[in-house]
């Protein structure tokens with residue numbers, strides 16, 4: 266895959282970039298290593314100061330960063346600006362809380378003094394996706410840098426300008442040169458970078474195939490990985506739910522980021538008694554969405570990021586419809602538009618075994634399923650190989666407890682939209698990956714949890 270900015274609205278190649286040569290990669294690794302030797306000795310106060318400055322830069326230049334994101338991957342500009350602000354939030358969160366998360370933790374044992382100390386590992390490689398091209402990077406970078414590690418970013422090949430803009434922020438904020446660097450390389454160079462002795466661990470957010478490949482390469486070198494992979498999150502609505510709120514939130518949860526979010530509500534699992542009304546209201550909401558130029562502030566849904574994603578989504582929909590599913594609204598790409606636009610779509614009466622029944626849909630397509638009771642809802646929700654998030658709507662407290670207990674997911678949100686929040690751990694189970702980002706759990710993924718015992 267070429268490293269290039271290809272505008273998803275026009276299909277035009279706006280800028281191409283040469284991948285780094287082997288010598289250039291070596292120079293960046295060497296710089297990262299020498300940076301680490303000094304950086305690890307900096308104090309948490311100093312790192313906090315720099316990270317707070319990163320937050321200021323993100324807020325100050327949010328419009329510029331927003332435009333880069335929108336140009337490269339098509340999310341509505343207002344969401345892109347909000348994303349830059351959210352990155353500032355995670356920086357401030359770790360600037361404020363890292364000292365507490367990383368403080369020595371004592372344990373009473375047979376020693377006169379025993380405790381756990383958290384120490385940095387060194388160079389950490391982050392392989393990141395294009396869908397939240399700033400947020401995914403900052404939620405890795407903020408805790409990694411606060412813990413004293415240095416970061417190497419291999420960003421998705423379609424967001425090189427985001428990757429370079431992010432790289433520039435850290436030295437401007439005061440971080441030492443080499444504390445955070447972007448490597449403009451294709452996926453084919455990742456295994457050899459992980460194999461380098463100086464690289465101590467890696468994290469990847471993206472598809473299952475990419476995660477499996479990275480984990481295999483890291484496994485060969487006995488290096489730790491964190492994987493944040495796909496999701497096919499259920500959005501369960503039961504009879505006692507506030508239907509208006511569920512429809513409103515369901516629409517937002519499916520349409521976020523033009524439908525290209527790992528934690529988007531993808532499978533709507535509806536109690537039979539409310540299913541008709543839910544479908545009617547959701548259809549009205551989908552039909553009212555403005556699809557168009559993501560730079561326009563009135564646009565709700567922009568184009569998909571690449572022609573490949575558009576083609577994959579179209580094939581998944583067509584295969585499902587060919588097997589007998591019913592199209593409620595949308596269902597076919599626009600015939601009169603250039604770019605990667607796909608209309609907000611709802612599909613119902615989904616036959617078992619079809620792509621809609623089994624696969625993740627990465628675009629603005631809601632899949633509706635009907636169930637007779639809570640047990641059926643949970644069984645259907647758990648029937649995929651993925652387990653990232655789950656949203657469930659009910660005002661019955663007994664049902665809430667059962668859902669919290671039985672849903673196979675890294676996160677369960679009751680009567681709310683699944684979202685990432687710096688204060689809460691984020692990650693999945695099953696084929697959605699392993700490890701956690703954010704909160705105190707996230708900052709302890711890439712540290713040496715050193716046991717100290719003193720007689």
Ligand code: NAP
Pocket residue numbers: 266392393394395396397419420421422423450451452453455456469470471472473474475476478479492493494495496526527528625627653693697
């Ligand atoms: P992708 O193709 O897996 O790309 C993600 C990153 O992995 C890119 O930097 C890509 O580089 C790299 N990559 C691809 N193949 C690789 C390989 N064999 N070895 C090493 N690196 C490799 O992901 P995508 O399809 O663009 O993104 C969508 C997927 O990400 C969806 O499944 C979505 O649910 C998931 N996602 C998960 C989360 C989460 O937090 N759990 C968040 C966002 C997205 P190139 O661009 O150079 O190929």
